[in-house]
Structure formats: C-alpha cells, structure tokens
Amino acid sequence: MPKISLVGAVHIEHGYFPVGELWEPGFERREHQTDLDARESVMAVPGQIVVISRIQEHVAPVVLAVIDSEDEAPGPTWTLVASVDYRPVYRGRMAVLDTMNGSSGPAAHGLEMFGQRADPGTPFVDLAPAQVYRAQVWSQGRADSRERFDNATRREEGAARDGFEVYLIAFVPSGTQAPPLPAAGEGRRDLLVSKHGKLPLNMR
Template sequence: MPHISQAGAVNIEYSHFPIGELWEPGFERRDNRPDLQTSEAVVVAPGRIIVRSRVQEHTAPVVLALSGQQGQAPGAGWELIASVAYQPVHAGRMAAFDTTNGPARSASEAVRVFGQQVAPGEATIDLDPSRTYDVQVWAQGRSDSRERFEDAAPGADTEDASELEAYLIVFTPSGTQEPPPQAASESRRDRLARSHGKPPLNAR
C-alpha cells in the first residue's frame, strides 16, 4: 500500500505549479530555474518537479504518494500525463507549492486515491535521499479543463474551482545514489568574502 500525504490545494498561476524539495540548513542551494518554454506537461529541475496545467489560473487539489509498485493506477478517473526521473538534492522532504505564494494550503475536501479518501491537510512526503525515483504524475479533469474554464461565465471566480483539475504525484524508488552532502559550515566573514570578493572593512 502506498504511503500517501494529506490533500493540499495549490493556487496555480501562469499555468504551472511546483512540487519542490524543501531546502534545509547545511545544504547547498541549487539553481533550479526550469525551462518553461517546452511543450512537455512535466519539467524537472534540481530539487523541483514542475507540473504544467492546461488552465492559466485556478486552484487544484494535490496529493503526493510514495509507492513500491510502479504503474499502479490510483483509481477511476485518473489519467497518467507524464513519467519522469527525480533524484533528491537535499534531505528529500517534498512538498506541493503554489506558483508564487509558498507551500500549498489544505484542500477544501477529501480526494480519493488508491481506494481511500485522503483527508485535507499538508501535501508533503519524505523521500530517502540515498535513493533515486521514478515519478508518475496523474491528473483528473485535465483532458477538458481548459474548455470548461473557457465555457464558464465571463468574470467567473475560478480561485476555488477545484473541479477543473486535480493531481497525484507518485514517487517509486528506482535506484541508489550518494546522499547529497551537507555544505561545510561557513563563517559570516567567509560568506561575505565569497559574495563580495573580499571581507568587509570591519572584518579584515
């Protein structure tokens, strides 16, 4: 049985949202700007999996899961939209995020996946940073979400239109890797010297 997060809700803007690995103190920050010019439904960058919605702006329920069985369908109405590879770059704690406003909030209602009702709450899951993962991104309502959005009354509020799309992101271990190393501790003087080319006058 997969380990399943609670059901969060992401505020989608610009037709995409990230599933991101939470940076933790002691780990090097990574440049994780994705290439959003692609036509792919899902884009991977270091520490992030970017899901591209078919709707410009709306709210969508999101559930994360960790499964030992790849390709297990989560239930009726779910469509597999992409399979990608992911390797943790920090400590492996994944979360669903709004496009611009931080971690997802709790969903307004339960989401049914793998035969169970997933209660609203925090959409986070812990991966093993010494493993690599195959990731399957499943969706509900995506096939005609744009058409339903465009058919809505002009000026309709879509912020809570969670019936447009819902997403399930399933991680399955695929191999092993060296766990990402923690960065060596650095003094404030050394950090300023690295950032500016030399220490500040009062630290020389």
C-alpha cells in the same frame, strides 16, 4: 502500502506549479530554471518537479504519494500525464508549492487513490535521500479542463476558479544514489542562525 500525504490546494499562476524539495540548513541551495516554452507537461529540475496546467490561473487539489511499483494505478478516474526521474538534492522532504507563494494550504475536500482516502491538509512526503525516484503525475479532469474553464468564464464573468483539475504526484523508487550531504563547516553556522537569528559573538 502506499504512503499518501494530505490533500493541498495549490494556487496556480502563469500555467504551472512546482512540487519542491524543502531546503535544509547546511546544504548548498540548488538553483533551478524551468523552460516553460518547452511544451512538456511535466519537467524535473534540481530540487523540483514542475507541472504545466492547461489553465493559466486557478486552484487545484494536489496530493503526494510514495508507492512501490510503476504498475500501481491510483484508480479508474485517474489519467497518467507523464513520468520523470527525480533525485533528492537535500534530505528528501517534498512539498506542494503555490506558483508564487510558498507551500500550498489545505484543500476543501479529501480525495481517494490507491484504495485509501486522503483528508485535506498541507501535503508533504519524505523521500529517502539515497534513492532515485520515478515521479508519476496523474490527473483528474485535465483532458477537457481548458474547455470547461473557458465555457464557465463565458457564461459568468468572475466564474469560480477551482474544480477544473486535480493532481496526484506519486514517487516510485527506481534506483540508488550517494545521499546528498551538507557542505562541510556550514551546517553548524546555518543551524545557529536559523535558531537564534544571528551567530554568537565568538563566531561573527
């Protein structure tokens, strides 16, 4: 049975958006640089999957799912964009992120996939840190989104900037790995700072 998140609305800028693993206290932060000139539709970097949109700036509904098989299609209206391998680097909590402003907010409407309906909300799914995943990026409307966007802009200055693309990122378990672990000796300090805003006097 697929595990499906709520449906978020991602604010896409500069033609891309990430689905990122949320950093956890105690873990070394993973740096990631994305080559946006690589002409790939979907890229994986440590801690993120980056999806390249066909439109520079707009708002798109996005939903996340964990499914059992790569052969499992979400429905007849969805088209597979690309698949990439993803290895969790923290504890596996994945979120849809605006290009520039952190986690996305809720979408205006729900979506249907895998025979289920997902309601609007903030999209998260939990991956197993000891698993390796094949991340499939599916879309609705992407094939002609740029053309429809350009036509709408020509007809009306300041035309609506949503409703052109919809995305589903489905994670399929494909193998195992040693689960990422917090750095020794750092976890307690980070937890205290996050909880109290500063270290106790005896730990400064």
